[in-house]
Amino acid sequence: QVQLVESGGGLVQAGGSLRLSCAASGRTFSSHAMGWFRRAPGKEREFVAAISWTGGTTYYADSVKGRFTISRDNAKNTVYLQLNSLKPEDTAVYYCAAVQAGVGIILQRSSSYDYWGQGTQVTVSS
Numbered sequence: 001q002v003q004l005v006e007s008g009g010g011l012v013q014a015g016g017s018l019r020l021s022c023a024a025s026g027r028t029f030s031s032h033a034m035g036w037f038r039r040a041p042g043k044e045r046e047f048v049a050a051i052s053w054t055g056g057t058t059y060y061a062d063s064v065k066g067r068f069t070i071s072r073d074n075a076k077n078t079v080y081l082q083l084n085s086l087k088p089e090d091t092a093v094y095y096c097a098a099v100q101a102g103v104g105i106i107l108q109r110s111s112s113y114d115y116w117g118q119g120t121q122v123t124v125s126s
Helices: none
Strands: 004-007 010-015 019-022 032-039 046-051 058-060 067-071 078-084 092-098 120-125
Touching: 004 092, 010 058, 019 032, 019 092, 019 120, 032 067, 032 078, 046 067, 046 078, 058 067
Parallel strands: 010 120
Antiparallel strands: 004 019, 019 078, 032 046, 032 092, 046 058, 067 078, 092 120
16 A cells, blocks of 8 residues: 655746646555656646656656656655746646556556545636
8 A cells, every 4th residue: 555645846937937836655665656747727647747656767748748757756755846947827736646667557647546636726817
């Protein structure tokens, strides 16, 4: 069992930055791939970024590539999402998710993940 708690959301002006954190409980964090998803008002949840259990491979949605960076610190059981050059359309609740590492898992799919956090609100004003 993995429990996830996000933090770091808030209100920021367009062009600003935030760093989201997702702290995981449990001793098996390092064997889990991690993802960030977001849900904007009135929209479906969408993939943002993901990172392999080693941290060696990362994936990004086209809409955030070059602006957001995902990273992890397995010693701290934490995954991060650095959000730069924020736009009003980045406004959403951001969720982190975890899945036991395995072959053939598509990290861009929300259905691949077993554990989810409660989310943290990011609001970008224009």
